[in-house]
Amino acid sequence: MxxxxxxxxxxxxxxDFSNGKVLFRHDKLDARYAWxxxxxIGAFLxxxxxxVILGSYCATCRKIVTPPxxxxxxxxxxxxxxxxxxxxxxxxxxxxxxxxxxxxxxxEPEIPAVIEIDGASPGHGFxxxxxxxxxxxVHIGMRVQxxxxxxxxxxxxITDILYFRKL
Amino acid sequence: MEREVAIVGVGWExxxxxxxxYSYKELIYQAAQKAYHNANVDPRKDIQSFVTVAEDFIxxxxxxxxxxxxxxxxxxxxxxxxxxxxxxxxxTAYLMIRSGICKIAAVEAHSKASNIKTLSQITxxxxxxxxxxxxxxxxxxxxxxEMARFLHEAxxxxxxxxxxxxxxxxxxxxxxxxxxxxxxxxxxxxxCQPVAYPLLESxxxxxxxxxxxxxxxxREIAESLTVEPIWILGVGWCNxxxxxxxxxxxHLPYVTKAAQMAYHQAQIQTPSKKIDFAEVDDLYAYRELMxxxxxxxxxxxxxxxxxxxGKFHSTGQLPIxxxxxxLGMGNLLEANGLAKLVEAVLQLRGQAGKRQLSFPHxxxxxxxxxxxxxxAAVVILASS
Amino acid sequence: MSxxxxxxxxxxxxxxxxxxxxxxxxxxFKAVRVALxxxxxxxxxxxxxCLGTAPDSFDGIHMNGEYLxxxxxxxxxxxxxxxxxxxxxVFVPIQGWYHVASGLFDxxxxxxxxxxxxxxxxAQAAFLTIFDHTIERPLxxxxxxxxxxxxxxxxxxxxxxxxDIARVSVLHKRNAADHPCALLGDPNITVEDVLQSETLxxxxxxxxxxxxxDGAVALVLAAEHVARRITDKPVxxxxxxxxxxxxxxxxxxxxxxxxxxMAAKMAYEMAGIKEPRKEIHIAEPYDPFDYKAxxxxxxxxxxxxxxxxELYLNGDAERSGNLPICPSGGLLGVGNPIAAAGLMxxxxxxxxxxGEAGKRQVPGNPKRxxxxxxxxxxxxxxVIILGR
Numbered sequence: 001m002x003x004x005x006x007x008x009x010x011x012x013x014x015x016d017f018s019n020g021k022v023l024f025r026h027d028k029l030d031a032r033y034a035w036x037x038x039x040x041i042g043a044f045l046x047x048x049x050x051x052v053i054l055g056s057y058c059a060t061c062r063k064i065v066t067p068p069x070x071x072x073x074x075x076x077x078x079x080x081x082x083x084x085x086x087x088x089x090x091x092x093x094x095x096x097x098x099x100x101x102x103x104x105x106x107x108e109p110e111i112p113a114v115i116e117i118d119g120a121s122p123g124h125g126f127x128x129x130x131x132x133x134x135x136x137x138v139h140i141g142m143r144v145q146x147x148x149x150x151x152x153x154x155x156x157x158i159t160d161i162l163y164f165r166k167l
Numbered sequence: 168m169e170r171e172v173a174i175v176g177v178g179w180e181x182x183x184x185x186x187x188x189y190s191y192k193e194l195i196y197q198a199a200q201k202a203y204h205n206a207n208v209d210p211r212k213d214i215q216s217f218v219t220v221a222e223d224f225i226x227x228x229x230x231x232x233x234x235x236x237x238x239x240x241x242x243x244x245x246x247x248x249x250x251x252x253x254x255x256x257x258x259t260a261y262l263m264i265r266s267g268i269c270k271i272a273a274v275e276a277h278s279k280a281s282n283i284k285t286l287s288q289i290t291x292x293x294x295x296x297x298x299x300x301x302x303x304x305x306x307x308x309x310x311x312x313e314m315a316r317f318l319h320e321a322x323x324x325x326x327x328x329x330x331x332x333x334x335x336x337x338x339x340x341x342x343x344x345x346x347x348x349x350x351x352x353x354x355x356x357x358x359c360q361p362v363a364y365p366l367l368e369s370x371x372x373x374x375x376x377x378x379x380x381x382x383x384x385x386r387e388i389a390e391s392l393t394v395e396p397i398w399i400l401g402v403g404w405c406n407x408x409x410x411x412x413x414x415x416x417x418h419l420p421y422v423t424k425a426a427q428m429a430y431h432q433a434q435i436q437t438p439s440k441k442i443d444f445a446e447v448d449d450l451y452a453y454r455e456l457m458x459x460x461x462x463x464x465x466x467x468x469x470x471x472x473x474x475x476x477g478k479f480h481s482t483g484q485l486p487i488x489x490x491x492x493x494l495g496m497g498n499l500l501e502a503n504g505l506a507k508l509v510e511a512v513l514q515l516r517g518q519a520g521k522r523q524l525s526f527p528h529x530x531x532x533x534x535x536x537x538x539x540x541x542x543a544a545v546v547i548l549a550s551s
Numbered sequence: 552m553s554x555x556x557x558x559x560x561x562x563x564x565x566x567x568x569x570x571x572x573x574x575x576x577x578x579x580f581k582a583v584r585v586a587l588x589x590x591x592x593x594x595x596x597x598x599x600x601c602l603g604t605a606p607d608s609f610d611g612i613h614m615n616g617e618y619l620x621x622x623x624x625x626x627x628x629x630x631x632x633x634x635x636x637x638x639x640x641v642f643v644p645i646q647g648w649y650h651v652a653s654g655l656f657d658x659x660x661x662x663x664x665x666x667x668x669x670x671x672x673x674a675q676a677a678f679l680t681i682f683d684h685t686i687e688r689p690l691x692x693x694x695x696x697x698x699x700x701x702x703x704x705x706x707x708x709x710x711x712x713x714x715d716i717a718r719v720s721v722l723h724k725r726n727a728a729d730h731p732c733a734l735l736g737d738p739n740i741t742v743e744d745v746l747q748s749e750t751l752x753x754x755x756x757x758x759x760x761x762x763x764x765d766g767a768v769a770l771v772l773a774a775e776h777v778a779r780r781i782t783d784k785p786v787x788x789x790x791x792x793x794x795x796x797x798x799x800x801x802x803x804x805x806x807x808x809x810x811x812x813m814a815a816k817m818a819y820e821m822a823g824i825k826e827p828r829k830e831i832h833i834a835e836p837y838d839p840f841d842y843k844a845x846x847x848x849x850x851x852x853x854x855x856x857x858x859x860x861e862l863y864l865n866g867d868a869e870r871s872g873n874l875p876i877c878p879s880g881g882l883l884g885v886g887n888p889i890a891a892a893g894l895m896x897x898x899x900x901x902x903x904x905x906g907e908a909g910k911r912q913v914p915g916n917p918k919r920x921x922x923x924x925x926x927x928x929x930x931x932x933x934v935i936i937l938g939r
Contacts, residue, residue: 003585006563006564007563007581007582008566009566009572009581009766027292029288030288033282035279035685036186036187036189036281037190038189038191038192042190065799065802069192073237073238076209092801093701095754095755096750097751098750098751098752099695099752101691102676112692127686127687223606224614228681229606229607229680232635232931235795235798242795242796243810243813246795247633250616250633259633265655266648267554268649293614293617404631405627406625406629406630407627409620540617541617
């Protein structure tokens, strides 16, 4: 070997900051966006506001997918037809999560799950949460149904469905 | 001259100040299907590699490349993202085709600038966090510094820069894809608030939305397709100093180096004689002039007279930004370079409508990634 | 146009630490310095620079590639930053490869840097913004969710136990004890330690996961005619492959990474490899979580579906085994500064194939190795094959 290829760096601990051993600067980015939802996701959100789950149909692949889109990613043909799906489905996979998105510990876990929606082609679903259940009872393949917010409170958001519960 | 890689298809959607009817994916899809139709290729069967250019904070999504494949027909194919201007993406596809790893590739760039509510704060976040951000200047101060030094060194006036604005926004009137066409009088351009003296608000390209897709192919493929190939004769790209403290403020050495690399490859010794037209960076009006000097298309001393004589007008000796440039088409963020490239392709194909030059052979396209970067790219194209 | 031969001729890396005093620029500079020294070149010899770094939100700098440019040695040089999320670390040498193979450049510097500790208070919160802004972020997802969802699907599909999967973490962290740059090497760790660590998002526990880290790695690539002048031990890039699957990850089979299979097949075809299980002597699959190494070994066709665990149970995965896996210690042991971690794997192959891996050296003069990384929404595979 011509030379040592491993170079050390100075490793700091949290104490080095609190004791003032190193200087630092805090900065916060003010990044705000207003994303256009467009045709397909716009329709999907509109459906949720009305209490229904929508998918889209590919006439070439003969497949119904959700969330809907305007082009089939497999055949690259347009998907022009929206399809109303059931608000029931099956748990494809789930987790019992004891930390929040910003790494705060929680004692009662959140239960994220991929829910395959009834009426869509097999294996097609979206991310949501499971509620009204003891964590130990959740299992892959469990039948579930959406629990909706009251119609007056729905605003066209994925959170118009509060969670899915065991059917 | 080398003719190894060609542009065989272009498609675009926009450009408009806002595009509320489409999500970014749908906007890109529109551009993609047009480009594939233009090249007469099926992305699922024919295209072997895909490149997108994007920056996370511009999209508002971390690891944005996650969301790139579906609307391009690129699912389960080799696809990657370059954080650069669209010309950097085009160069990437060019390198891949030359390497032999693929024979046909697509490049995509887009802007949903209208969806970004705090663009200047995000640009500010590109500055050095310790040395520059604490001043909390509006990031356009960097353009002010650069413009001031350039005017000083080149004996150019703010009125000369207004001529650039006038020309490009008039050119845009002839471009159906350019939303900022306007027939301004010079005094209307000058009678405007300074943003960072000597830079006026009217000298700055305004944001726009749009998407562009370009299809490239190796020589053997290009010659077998039905469309007339536009050949890539040379490419160049270069970065200078990131730190503001060490920049050569009156010059763009990175543009010069990028151009030299492209000229060398294209075997062009005297660019001002060989290049028939150019689409160059004009995110700020003074940058068009600075870029022309850096590209070696004109000397600093000849510049004031050339401007007065209208050398760069659509009817002049060296038409610059016939498309309307960024001042006319809008600042399409990372898509700026490809918007200009589309114009060059249309001109060389003879499809530029009312803007069409008579029989151009060689066009040059140059882009800059904008403030605060020192990153430029150059591509030289030729008709068959 | 033919494929020009490209070699790795030099490599260097910083130690991986939880929180480095160095700025991102200083980390990149340090790695570049030792990589150039390792092959006795200077920046004057470098024709172009390729950079890899994962989300800008970690470093807290928009256009982080521009910020890093001069520290990565790109002053007045052609410079591009490529990006495929977590797959970036193995993609950036592929990017370097096509730069040289294009014929435009002879010597190219490849740099990967990550400083995750800048994000305050914890880098994980930055991952909220990797999810779809309209239909996923309102659910406040955690990065751990997608790994836990995938791990659960994988375990359940093939009936694997947590205790078996923990063997991956144990082997990699033990291997890392021999790596001078490692953050979490532990020669004495046991399966029990993993199973008793804190549950973060069942089935994922603390010691199933690689640590958030700071670090940088650099390689020097050269065209054949130059490589032989620089070193008498060039290590050739024999195959490259990459593949990106759909963003609609909730419409996919999470138990099997098809995109890794496609990337691997592309690389095997280029390298002329017909029987990867016989022809690959060292594998560095991407291991940010222990089950991921298994998942990837299956995608890479180095094990049958659901059977990769057997390599760990029967000892094949050990340095002295039939198919040494992550002799470096992997991300689980050396650390996971995203892009730098992937490139560390490629550097490891370089040292192993030259017989320069010190205490980590795999016996028997290995001739060919594979490194792989993975990223995005469980979506992208990047594969490189090196040989001598």
